[in-house]
Amino acid sequence: MTAVDTPSPPATTARPPAHVPRYRQPDVTAMLPRWLRAAVLALLLALVLVPVGYIALASFMPDVDVANGQVVPDEITVTNYVDMWTTVDLGGGLANSLLVSGAVAVVSALLAVVTAYCLVRVAFRGRLAILRALVALQSVPGTLLLLPIFVLFSSARTYLDITIVGTRFGLIVTYLTFALPFSTWVMVTYLRGLPRELEEAAMIDGCTTIGVLRRIVIPLSWPGIIVAAVFAFLLGWNDVLFASVMTRPETQTAAVVLQVFGQTQEGGALPLYGQLMASALVCALPVVVLYLVFQRYLVGGLTAGGVK
Structure with a gap:
């Protein structure tokens, strides 16, 4: 008797799993218009940086100019940083x-x-x-x-x-x-x-x-x-x-x-x-x-x- 060769079934290639989209948390700021987001960020930065900037400027100003409410210094001095350690x-x-x-x-x-x-x-x-x-x-x-x-x-x-x-x-x-x-x-x-x-x-x-x-x-x-x-x-x-x-x-x-x-x-x-x-x-x-x-x-x- 002669053996009958039975053809082997074709190899099936495994398909890669379908891409499952990951859940992303929605960006709340994306719902606002770009100009409104820029305005809000500018307002928040101004609320923080304006007082700090004035303190930094006043630290280099003479006491008379600060007492008069001057914002832009006429002259810049570092004597305040020197005298404060002894005061x-x-x-x-x-x-x-x-x-x-x-x-x-x-x-x-x-x-x-x-x-x-x-x-x-x-x-x-x-x-x-x-x-x-x-x-x-x-x-x-x-x-x-x-x-x-x-x-x-x-x-x-x-x-x-x-x-x-x-x-x-x-x-x-x-x-x-x-x-x-x-x-x-x-x-x-x-x-x-x-x-x-x-x-x-x-x-x-x-x-x-x-x-x-x-x-x-x-x-x-x-x-x-x-x-x-x-x-x-x-x-x-x-x-x-x-x-x-x-x-x-x-x-x-x-x-x-x-x-x-x-x-x-x-x-x-x-x-x-x-x-x-x-x-x-x-x-x-x-x-x-x-x-x-x-x-x-x-x-x-x-x-x-x-x-x-």
């Missing part, structure tokens, strides 16, 4: 602000990472209540806590013989009271978006929980950590209320120094407006540099966790 203790205020705000930013970010990791990865009773409390604490005005915090720190002098009011340590603890809840919630939102499989793989390779936190979680959480640190830094840098109550002249921050400088110029024969404008620009410069350096981390950290 007020601006250098000491900047040093105190950098020390206090930097310590608050570092401590708040580190504690927020550890706390958020426990809240996200560890299941225990009361975890949901803690998360809700973090959100609820954001609605408490700081002015309501000024007197209780001052009384509590003053009592430490009487009962524990520890001086807290008037020290930088007391100011750091005060700012941590408000910075920790927000920083922890930012890190909770960010850590929820990290894949758990990376941590499980590290534990299979022999890493402990601390090793996973140090080698996996923290390196992948830099955008969230920087967001938490920057907002904690701004809380300490811009505060005037608590810094004016919890400090003495040697530990006053830059914001308090500017406030005192502005109050002393009221009712004088010729207020030092030029030096006041120059001091305001110098105090705002660290915040501007901070935003420019960490701008891309801030955008990535704020939007993390919003899409699953």
Whole structure:
């Protein structure tokens, strides 16, 4: 018998899957006419840049020209930037602000990472209540806590013989009271978006929980950590209320120094407006540099966790 060769069926080529269009979030600004968008952007830029531009111009003008309401300077002088360091203790205020705000930013970010990791990865009773409390604490005005915090720190002098009011340590603890809840919630939102499989793989390779936190979680959480640190830094840098109550002249921050400088110029024969404008620009410069350096981390950290 002869074998009959049966023809093999023709190979079918797999067709590529049809292109499925991805959903794109509609651009709200595209619904506006182009000229209207340009007008709105120009108005917003003017509201921000015009006051800042006038402050910059006034810082290079003599005090007489600023007091007369002159906008364009007749002469440009840099004496305001030289004399302001001797008129007020601006250098000491900047040093105190950098020390206090930097310590608050570092401590708040580190504690927020550890706390958020426990809240996200560890299941225990009361975890949901803690998360809700973090959100609820954001609605408490700081002015309501000024007197209780001052009384509590003053009592430490009487009962524990520890001086807290008037020290930088007391100011750091005060700012941590408000910075920790927000920083922890930012890190909770960010850590929820990290894949758990990376941590499980590290534990299979022999890493402990601390090793996973140090080698996996923290390196992948830099955008969230920087967001938490920057907002904690701004809380300490811009505060005037608590810094004016919890400090003495040697530990006053830059914001308090500017406030005192502005109050002393009221009712004088010729207020030092030029030096006041120059001091305001110098105090705002660290915040501007901070935003420019960490701008891309801030955008990535704020939007993390919003899409699953």
